Amino acid sequence: MFTKILIANRGEIACRVASTARKMGIRTVAVYSDADANSAHVAACDESVYIGGSEPRQSYLRADAILEAAKKTGAQAIHPGYGFLSENESFANACASQNIVFIGPPASSIAAMGSKSAAKALMEKAGVPLVPGYHGDNQDPDFLQQEANRIGYPVLIKASAGGGGKGMRIVQSEADFKEALSSCKREAISSFGDDKVLVERYLSKPRHIEIQVFADSLGNTVYLFERDCSVQRRHQKVIEEAPAPGMTPERRAEMGEAAVAAAKAVGYVGAGTVEFIAEPDGRFYFMEMNTRLQVEHPVTEMITGFDLVEWQLRVAAGEPLPAKQDDLTIKGHAIESRIYAENPDNGFLPSIGQLQYFHLPDHVKFELGDIRVDGGVRQGDTISPFYDPMIAKLIVWGNNREQAIARMKQALANTQVVGVSTNIDFLGRLYSNNAFTTADLDTGLIEKNQAQLLPPIQAASTDKLAHLVAALLAKRGQVSSTAHSQQASVDPWDLTDAWRIASQYAENIHLIDGEETREIKLSRENKQWTMTIGEQHQSFTWSVKEEDGRYLTKISLDQVNSSAVVVLNKEEAYIFDQGKVTTLRLPDDLHHAGDDQGHSGGLVAPMPGKIISLAVNTGDVVKAGQALLVMEAMKMEHTITAPKDGKVEEVFYAVGDQVTEGAELIKLGE
Incomplete structure (x- = not known):
């Protein structure tokens, strides 16, 4: 077993790995950027090494700096967490070349599953059912539009190297295809350094069900049952639960065996997730394989009683899997809520700022328990524009789904955050939504229930x-x-x-x-x-x-x-x-007596971020609804459109500029 590992990540996953390693007697090394110098994950580890600037490409995406930190501290292995370099074939190869263990699958497995297109071709050969679509190499926009027309609208454009809901667009008609394709490719190149996409038929009422698989280097592979991740916004998961409501033992075995076959087809080792999209009649299609630990792995831990990070460390050290398939059983029901710094009433745009007050419910860490909290921030920390806006994860366990839902409501009621907008109220409404409580689940649940989930703001009672x-x-x-x-x-x-x-x-x-x-x-x-x-x-x-x-x-x-x-x-x-x-x-009138009450009335930034595209120049005449510019924050794009017909009098920023929330972007005249 290792005596020291480096954690090439940040936030709650770095804290999570550090906690498990400590229980196993393994020392940990944290890496950190400028923005994370005083972060919780640095405090959680035994040692820490500075690796660069706040933007990921200046720090957490720098394989050279991370490897140098590992060598400097004598770390024998690197745990990549999720995101950043966790599914990077080149990084896995670089670790091997430095005789440092990459706590993850072989580089060849990452390569095989890292491209959605290549993975689907591999699954097709293995007989795994696929959603009708185009998964080839031809990226000519006209050709891709022809394929979309052939498939039939609506279609889904997905970044081939994507994940986490980024680089995905639903296109309802041929007229919207080219603009959606351009936006998808921009987001893909920004998030993954690869703008290749695939096009698939968009299923109208799909469920997102994924299977947790685990393999060791001795040829053993198991599946640890399924998770239902259907409740999503912007193609990103909001709620995950295990087991999937309504799953029959026969269908569970069928999907589990298909997931194991997929893992074996690429010589997989370590933790991985095979994701499927399922139709109401029970048919399921392979979507992708995430060659890493998932954000939602705690619900699997809660129903099986196993620590999956411990499994990762043991498998990476060459040990056999701690359990065989026949040893694995499901106990009760678990649900996870992702607490995000975002504003559901403003299109779920991310919110940044200091956590001026932060209270979470009491919890049992990393063991089977009623309520568990996985977090990587503390009161006084700042949610910055550089990283994902997730604040924490609440995970609950119950004897059944109804009890788990009740306990989640209790956990949310004991969660208070001041300083940023959050989705806590929104989550509370989700857990009271009839479609959710009756398990009438599909990936469009939030959009279909907006009236109840996003009601108009009411006056205080x-x-x-x-x-x-x-x-x-x-x-x-x-x-x-x-x-x-x-x-x-x-x-x-x-x-x-x-x-x-x-x-x-x-x-x-x-x-x-x-x-x-x-x-x-x-x-x-x-x-x-x-x-x-x-x-x-x-x-x-x-x-x-x-x-x-x-x-x-x-x-x-x-x-x-x-x-x-x-x-x-x-x-x-x-x-x-x-x-x-x-x-x-509670305004202090005396304090604000000298404030300037005027305002420009121009188009302003709805969030802090970077200008990544400008579609107009000074003097241009625009129509209401026309795209003017595109902003990016936390790897998400937001298009600013003209609120009315008019003429652009002034453009205040250029492509590449960083802007603060509320900054005037464009002055639009009559």
Whole structure:
């Protein structure tokens, strides 16, 4: 077994590998970029080596710097995690040439499965069913459009070297094909350094089911059952669960054996995932094989009881698989939620910023347990534009799917993030969605249920406002509505309950709820508190406990009780209640008295990122809906379109420029 390994990755997977290695008595070396100098994964490892700038190509994609770090520290093996160099044939070969073990499959297996086109040709020869499409080398746009026309719309364009939902476009008609192809190729070259694509028939109600396979160097290969990853947005997984709902033992065995055959066909060693797309009638088609550990591997660990990272390390050291196929059984049901820094109400665009407050539920790490958290960030860390915006993963286990869903709701209710937008509210709605709870799953679930999953933002309810008031009063020192009777001093000037000589007290609290200014009237006569909003008068009592930078509030309005968690951060208040968050502003008018209230009214950046394409110049006349420029952030593209007919008066940035969120990009005149 190894005595020291280097982890050529960052974030939660680096922390995950470090934890397992420590249990096995193996020392770990972290590598880090400028942006990650003080990160959690650096702290989790025994040693660390700086390898370059914040952009991945300056650090985590630098095979030379990573290999040099391994040699400098005496690491015997390199764990690539997922993403970056984890499926890079050249890197695996470079490790071998330096006598460093690559904790993954042979370079030949990566090569065979690394190209979606080549992999599909290989599977076709092996008799594995494929989705109708074109998987060849001809990349001429006119030819690809002809193939799309032959296949029939809608079609799916996919980067041949792609993964993680990047480099994928659904095309509904021939008229949209060329523009989608160009966008797909740009994203593919940016993310994978290869713009080759394939074109396939787009299935209208597919499920995404993948099989976890594992092989050792002694010829043993097993499958550790399936995961259902159908709930996706932008072709990226949001929720994963194991086992797949509705899977019969016969179909499970059929898919598992097909996955093992695929692994054996390429001489596979290590952890891998064979991904299938399945139709409602049960037919399934090979999509691709990910020659690495997957983000969603924890749900497999939860239902089997095995640590797959430990399996990776043992197999890489030449040991046999820890279990045979007959030893593997499914226990219960597991679900994983990916907590992202993104704004579901703004097209799921990524959000960057500092985690000013960050609270996760209690968990059992890396063992079969009810709730598990895999994370690679801490309070005070910054979600940067350079890497994937995933903050953490919540994984729960239950005796059955219904119990697992209930436990996931509980875990989400105990997750609070302040400083960036997140998908936590959205996930809560997903777990209450009828299609999800009844397992009516397919990859279009989110799009089909947008009305329920992405409802219009509502004004804060009265009880949410009351929780905020309770926290504000507690911040002043009045932790309950009965503070007067609980205080020992007889001197009224020592009291913190707004005591007045006339036994009466009143104040008005102003806040901003969305775009609306709201007023709360708080009054007390003798010992009775009243909260008034508009014409509604309600008796009000409260008690508050401050814990870990947050206020745990309990209130009663007209004898209706509720509890919540309130976080006060500068001029903003966050009320967390049952997995939902309400954000309110408490403006300091004196502080902002000198602020410039004007604004340019131009087209502005919806997120921080880089300008990667400009379609217009100063003086151009444009039509409403016309593409003006394309931005990229966290390897995702966003097209800025003209909101109306007009003339371009000024273009403020050039291709390659970095822009901040809210920056004016183009001035559009009449």
